[in-house]
Amino acid sequence: MKGRKFAVIGLGRFGSAIARKLSERGAEVMAIDINEEKVEDIKEDVAYAITLDSTDPKNLESQNIQEMDAVVVAIGTNFQDLILTTFALMELDVERIIVRAQDPIQKRILEKIGVREILSLEDEVSNNVAEQLLNPSVLMSIRLPDDYEIIEVKAPRIICNRTLADIGLREKYNINLITLMRRGAIDDKMHIIGVPEPSTKILENDIIVIFGKSKDIDRFLEINE
Structure with a gap:
């Protein structure tokens, strides 16, 4: 920052x-x-x-x-x-x-x-x-005790069209993906895609909800701007 x-x-x-x-x-x-x-x-x-x-x-x-x-x-x-x-x-x-x-x-x-x-x-x-x-891509931020944070953010371009296993959020950044939201093809509204699996692929225009230490989330956002 x-x-x-x-x-x-x-x-x-x-x-x-x-x-x-x-x-x-x-x-x-x-x-x-x-x-x-x-x-x-x-x-x-x-x-x-x-x-x-x-x-x-x-x-x-x-x-x-x-x-x-x-x-x-x-x-x-x-x-x-x-x-x-x-x-x-x-x-x-x-x-x-x-x-x-x-x-x-x-x-x-x-x-x-x-x-x-x-x-x-x-x-x-x-x-x-x-x-x-x-971070203009951040849509929502909730501060939690002990310097933890939950944020809702537009999926950075660099991680789009890749699976969670390939991205390695937990291994590389020490953060967890709680869920993601994706625009429906029929009603054009954002829908929650449940609990992600390692095989879940992040698509362009997805919104991801991630949890972790503020410093780790900041590092993830900076690296993937």
Whole structure:
């Protein structure tokens, strides 16, 4: 995960959790808020903590925000500031902009102005968001005690059209395949393919559900990107 660069704008509880989680996973994180106290609170946990008004494109450009792999806008107290910040990021051609909506009305407004990735309060989980930023192919992540994890991920291209025995998930990566999901030929919906056997073949567009230590899962994802 090293070498990835992210910015989080808005350091409330949610934004701070995202910033810290990304930083813990080895990403270079820039945490931004107009409130100096919030910036001070997180400065020891991220690469850069900056106090500035994010509604001004010049302020963002001065921090080379357009060079980030993704920017999360998590401003929760002022929707106008959130909109202006989002517009500023769009003007600067930031590659990936992810914006948090407080309610369905905000979500509709964000959709209208062209925001493609919107986080809704009802389904936001900081660990999931961080995981999806670091690994866009990850669809779901559940953290378990003792640094274990279950993730749902699009099957990496390099393991497609190979059997589980050939891939050797347990032997090579020390992780286990719990199950996999495959799109039905008739109804075009994803279906669970039960308990996999060594002879089970992973196909293109399959979604696999794997279990193991976080460090082993990270290694599997990095090697097979």
